[in-house]
Amino acid sequence: MTRVISDMSMSLDGFVTGPDDSRENPFGTGAEGLHDWIFKDSTDEDAAILDEAVAHCGALVMGRRSFEKNEGDGGWGDGGPVGDTPVFVVTHHAPTRRYPSVFTFVTDGVESAIRQARAAAGDKDVGLHGATTAQQALNLGLLDEIQVHVVPVLLGGGTRLFDHLGGPVTLRRRRVVATPAATHLRFDVVR
Amino acid sequence: MTRVISDMSMSLDGFVTGPDDSRENPFGTGAEGLHDWIFKDSTDEDAAILDEAVAHCGALVMGRRSFEKNEGDGGWGDGGPVGDTPVFVVTHHAPTRRYPSVFTFVTDGVESAIRQARAAAGDKDVGLHGATTAQQALNLGLLDEIQVHVVPVLLGGGTRLFDHLGGPVTLRRRRVVATPAATHLRFDVVR
Numbered sequence: 001m002t003r004v005i006s007d008m009s010m011s012l013d014g015f016v017t018g019p020d021d022s023r024e025n026p027f028g029t030g031a032e033g034l035h036d037w038i039f040k041d042s043t044d045e046d047a048a049i050l051d052e053a054v055a056h057c058g059a060l061v062m063g064r065r066s067f068e069k070n071e072g073d074g075g076w077g078d079g080g081p082v083g084d085t086p087v088f089v090v091t092h093h094a095p096t097r098r099y100p101s102v103f104t105f106v107t108d109g110v111e112s113a114i115r116q117a118r119a120a121a122g123d124k125d126v127g128l129h130g131a132t133t134a135q136q137a138l139n140l141g142l143l144d145e146i147q148v149h150v151v152p153v154l155l156g157g158g159t160r161l162f163d164h165l166g167g168p169v170t171l172r173r174r175r176v177v178a179t180p181a182a183t184h185l186r187f188d189v190v191r
Numbered sequence: 192m193t194r195v196i197s198d199m200s201m202s203l204d205g206f207v208t209g210p211d212d213s214r215e216n217p218f219g220t221g222a223e224g225l226h227d228w229i230f231k232d233s234t235d236e237d238a239a240i241l242d243e244a245v246a247h248c249g250a251l252v253m254g255r256r257s258f259e260k261n262e263g264d265g266g267w268g269d270g271g272p273v274g275d276t277p278v279f280v281v282t283h284h285a286p287t288r289r290y291p292s293v294f295t296f297v298t299d300g301v302e303s304a305i306r307q308a309r310a311a312a313g314d315k316d317v318g319l320h321g322a323t324t325a326q327q328a329l330n331l332g333l334l335d336e337i338q339v340h341v342v343p344v345l346l347g348g349g350t351r352l353f354d355h356l357g358g359p360v361t362l363r364r365r366r367v368v369a370t371p372a373a374t375h376l377r378f379d380v381v382r
Binding site: 012013014018029030031138146148150152153154155156157160161162163165166167168169170171172173176178180183185187 | 203204205209220221222329337339341343344345346347348351352353354356357358359360361362363364367369371374376378
């Protein structure tokens with residue numbers, strides 16, 4: 001059964017980017033290390049967690065800002081961030097430029113994007129990328145799981161993963177995997 | 192050698208109290224569960240972590256607000272929050288009421304309180320209680336360790352443990368202990 005999962009790297013003080021993130025400085029100041037568990041410090045356990053997420057991901061939802069930041073200077077080339085996995089980009093205005101066919105631009109909100117992503121994902125999961133997307137899904141009651149890769153740094157500023165939430169949300173921890181570069185925590189959202 | 196340690200329970204979204212905390216509502220709304228690992232859901236592993244902290248604590252530093260909230264309606268009785276362990280309370284104005292002799296009121300700031308607490312702690316550690324105290328110690332370069340008990344809940348508001356910090360601070364994880372009610376994480380502050 002398809003589950004909707006937010007999967008993000010986060011500093012211990014809750015930031016997914018450092019201050020002043022932009023297309024030119026996609027991680028924000030001081031936050032390059034948030035993804036060391038994927039790249040330079042990756043262990044077999046880290047790699048297994050990433051591989052699992054990719055293997056289970058049937059569709060992605062992201063905001064326009066994440067889409068633009070992840071495109072970088074090189075453009076998207078032939079595919080999306082996860083090969084030919086469909087990506088639904090929530091945006092106020094669909095771009096006029098052409099993008100690879102894995103991208104669908106959704107102009108009627110995150111609820112619609114998640115619905116379309118569920119349909120595209122088949123038996124696999126829907127992955128949410130970006131803080132705003134996760135927050136909106138939580139507030140709409142559409143989020144099933146939260147995976148956070150807690151990185152041992154305090155950034156002191158930037159974009160918070162958990163912000164603008166409504167009242168308390170109870171979680172149930174499913175898994176803890178501790179590697180040198182991150183503490184990988186996975187929670188069910190209890191409804 | 193004495194180490195200065197912040198030790199707090201925190202929601203996954205970084206709050207040490209829920210919204211609207213006060214003397215009458217010390218945990219804040221929705222945040223009663225932040226301390227379930229100490230009380231109703233405590234396992235042997237949780238108890239060992241608490242016992243270790245108490246055994247190593249030679250002195251405590253807290254702010255006036257934590258002091259007043261922890262006093263509650265019943266008053267402090269004969270001792271402080273950790274029996275006869277000295278407690279240094281950072282405040283703008285020393286109270287005129289008498290309090291148990293474990294309490295020393297410090298009116299010249301957190302740096303002075305930590306210095307006095309180090310002297311009182313002997314070979315043991317100095318524990319910091321409260322978000323403001325921890326933040327000030329971090330910004331002054333006086334914090335050696337951070338212990339956080341991450342509780343599986345999103346509070347959506349309240350007092351953040353990590354706020355008002357300066358630039359990035361690198362941490363090194365020392366320990367992870369996962370119990371049903373909390374993920375106990377302990378970090379060195381890297382200077």
